[in-house]
Amino acid sequence: xxxxxxxxxxxxxxxxxxxxxxxxxxxxxxxxxxxxxxxxxxxxxxxxxxxxxxxxxxxxxxxxxxxxxxxxxxxxxxxxxxxxxxxxx
Numbered sequence: 001x002x003x004x005x006x007x008x009x010x011x012x013x014x015x016x017x018x019x020x021x022x023x024x025x026x027x028x029x030x031x032x033x034x035x036x037x038x039x040x041x042x043x044x045x046x047x048x049x050x051x052x053x054x055x056x057x058x059x060x061x062x063x064x065x066x067x068x069x070x071x072x073x074x075x076x077x078x079x080x081x082x083x084x085x086x087x088x089x
Contacts, residue, residue, distance in 0.1 A: 004046065012050075013057040019047035022087050025079035045083045 001018055008016045022045040029039050057063070066074075068088070075081045 001046075004048070008048070009055060010058050012059065012063050013055040014053050015051040017049040017051045019049065021046055023083060025083050027077050027079045041077055041079070043077070043079055043083065045087070047087070 004018060005016050008014055025043050025045070027039075027041045031037065031039055068084075071084065072081060075084075
């Protein structure tokens, strides 16, 4: 949970209020660039609410609301989209 709070602070400049644990999702794959190297990504998902803005974000692109359709095109890992849809529907 501390890593989640730290990343939010670094990336968007806000403290987070971390709510319930939504779930865990994993993806295994082999990259075409590195066919001898198996990849494994584990995601832990929590419902969060933005709390107080306490710093300027390190990211230069401003935070904004986007449609689910936009997210579907931008997310690299399918299991992230799966968990988002599981939460929304």
